[in-house]
Amino acid sequence: MTTSYERDTRAARPRDNESAGKRRRRLPRWSVMGLSLVVIGVVVFLTVVGTAIAPHDPAAQDLSRIADGPSAQHWLGTDVLGRDTLSRVVAGARSAFVGPLVIAAGSFLLGNLLGLWAGYRGGRVDGLVMRWVDVMWSIPALLVLIVLAGSLGAGYWTTVAILVVLTAPFDTRVVRGATLEQVPRPYVESAKVLGVPDRRIVLRHIWPNVLPVSIANAFLVFASSVGVLAAMSFLGLGVPPGTPDWGLMLAENQALLFTQPLAALAPGVMIVVIATAMNLAGDGIYERLSARGGTA
């Protein structure tokens, strides 16, 4: 019996060992998050000024230098059409970042709106919203995406728009869950008894307490959208051919994997790096935010 007591003791007094444990782990955790933020910062920077600082025109073909290895002129070599890989990676940051940003922001807005509404109102509203969520979840997203993008005409922004609609239920569910946790708390009930208008209770009381969860979730959505958008481009259902886009570059240069691997690996690595950085930053930001208010 004592063994199970031990576990209970530790669990029962989290506050006692929390501070010590946190202090011990804080340093590496911070540097992981710091590194992630630096990576994200670099990508944002490239998104804004990328084409201006690229060493070459990302579209310029040099047919005399097809699939060249790294050189002083082309640090990452050239691709299947003799275009500078580095310049294309730099220019590709834009489509790799803006699309996921729009998806994360769009589904964040939709999901928070619906999730807060459903969680706070409960009853029929909640039932309706959650059935919609269930229906959306039961649809195989990638398949729908491919079918829709194929029938509506392939295009980057079409894909982005469809992804917003497909991802919003995910946000909705998370936000609704977090809202349900806050609604029965005495501070919310006190506000109700005071006669504070519902809209204000939701926006000024509940939402700030739900935000850590929904922001962390937005980062997760961003990370997975990077992958999905790259996959769509890879399949030829995203950006138009010729656009510098990491997913498309992978598709174009996969034949070079053994002769000029950098042409395919560089964009591939970038996809992994930005997605990982977003995930880790989301984790870190969640921890920072949920530490606000101490006992929240």
Add this chain to the structure above:
Amino acid sequence: MTQHSDSHSEGTGMRTTAQDTRQPLLSVSGLRVERQGPGGSRTVVSGVGLEVAAGETVGVVGESGSGKSITMRAVLGLLPRGLAATGEVRYGDRDLLGLSERAWRRTVRGTEISMIMQDPFTMLNPIATCGDIIGASLRRHGGVTGRRALREESVRRLREVGIDDATVVDRYPFQMSGGMRQRVGIAAALAGDPRILIADEPTTALDVTTQREILSLIKRIQADRGMALILITHDLRVAFAMCDRLHVLYAGSVVESARAADIDAEPLHPYTNALLLAEPPVDRRVGELVSIPGSVPAPDEVAGGCVFVSRCPWATDVCQDGTPPLLEVTPGRWSACARLTAARTEMTRLRERAGQDLPFSDDTPEKEPVLSGVGISKVFTGAGGGPVHALDDVSVTVAQHESVGIVGESGSGKSTLARVLVGLEKPTTGTIAIDGIPVTDWGRLSRSDLRRIRRTVQIVFQDPYSSLNPLRSVGWTLAEAITTHRPDAKNVGAEVERLLDEVGLASAYAQKRPAALSGGMRQRVAIARALATRPKILICDESVSALDVSVQAQILNLLVRLRDEHDLGYLFITHDLAVVRQVTERLYVMHRGRVVESGATAQVIDNPRAPYTIQLLASAPRAESAWLEGTGRRDD
């Protein structure tokens, strides 16, 4: 008489004197617990000592933050990570503090010293049956093997803790009540046949009737087994009823140690005295509870002086000048008060004054009720789909400046009633009228009526930790409460300051977030928020039950004062008969969703008629061992 030589050097070290010559089983001396951190170490417990002999019950009494639980965790080697203990914990010929985790498990915990915890809802593994839980310790410590033997032994062990139903071994913790879980917890703790049982607030989470049953069960088992018992509690009455010796802890130090009966007769430390007086009595109404100003300091804040100095009315420069040692005042009585001779007579006088009964005057004229609920019923759909009658034909009224109590145990429907009265739940049947406005369907009220009702009745909840938005400053919360009803209010800042002042908080608290406040302070803020609308009726739903006794006394006094200043009516919902005795004139007793008795508070408590009220009164803790006798179960 035994003494520890090292306690002299410790200063606050503790020498225990056993009245008889029994050899102590366990002796703790000079125990210090420190929290190690990058910013240096912080003291949690400084120089505590105690002894316990076979068959003896030793009480460790203190409020939250006194270090009582940590002390006993150190004795079992169960300190949370980051805490380290020094000193000596002698058990037989071994010093336990030097043991490895492996040795603790193999040779001490469960078989020699065992422990039961406060919360029966988290103490047991939720995915194991009672048989599994008890069987695990039996196999480990008792050497019992084989499925059938284990099962039979488990059934036998359950019988020892008063559970005769053999099918309980197959039940999971969630299928049992809190009292039942605590019994199973005790059976599991005793499976290794320990010689010492440490009970850490074993009944704090339980209802009073269950509390009495569990305590008398522990007492009986202790006598049967000749086991030593260390009881950790915040409740002096419980300690007096259960213990032979008491150690009173405050801010990590022992301030007084003596036989329980001696402390009951005359406490010899201002803190113990204050603690006794802060505890509201059930048999009379004291005019004003003696509250201890401020709150428990961290041990390091009071290092180098008496730990109680900041809150002691008798403190002088002597008290700041070095930690007063724990000295033997009379044989077997130890006190760490440097000013005892000066304070002693005054402490006696305070106790005598608190012994008088000061009932509310009965001459209050009948007034129109401001809040009335007639024939209220509330039916929920239970987990199994069947109806659960939370409230069954309950009628209550509260007039202006009238203080009405509702007393009941958990599940009596008292909180549901509060929620129905403020519109957080819709009653299934029944009518409510507030300030002359009939309120049956809150959704159909006109905006101005709703506004008036909201202004008339306000509520203060139980849990001070979640009743304030953790992200909002105190000032923000109060300003919102003010502007909700007076959007054109000018000088909201001054109004916030005035509200804070009313509940006894400095205006600087407006900038603070709830996390920076103690439980008592948060509850003051919650009261200030309720006052912001200038209500006529304040519903207090267990508003003081999560607080320490000394803080509870502060809040109760505050509520009594506010009532007169604002002509407030109270609906005071609580499980504690002693509390209603202090603050209410009229009382409803609730049991299983019904009002079983009502009338003038003093009359109901002094001459209870309903069998349930009689049972409830018998269960209310009394500072005598007779309280634990005759619980009506097989425990006696």
